[in-house]
Amino acid sequence: MTDTGNIVPEYLRHIRNAVDDVREDMREVKTRLGILENRYAGLSGRLDRLDSRVERIETRLNLAEA
Template sequence: MTREPESLILEYLRRLDAGMQLLREDVGDLKRRLTGVEEGLAGVNRRLDRLDGRVERIERRLDLAEA
């Protein structure tokens, strides 16, 4: 009788291990995707900073901004 419960416990442990592996893969995928989003956002911020500088120069040339 000890064989059945031991076998059942091992089966549950294998299922848990398989489930944990899937979670690890999903988290790794999410980390990679989030890194891509962060890099893209950094690029957008750099472009906005450059545009801000250009707008300031245009406003100064047109005397629309305070000196």
């Protein structure tokens, strides 16, 4: 017969270690996602400015429809 008194704490330690690993991974994922969001925001702003510049060029060259 096995001693369940020793097995339970062992399983709990294993679960705690697994949760700690997941927590660490989630921190990394959140950090990387934040970096991606910042880069996307910067790129989006640049594309908006580029779009307005192209519209101005089209208007000056009479290429834009009214």
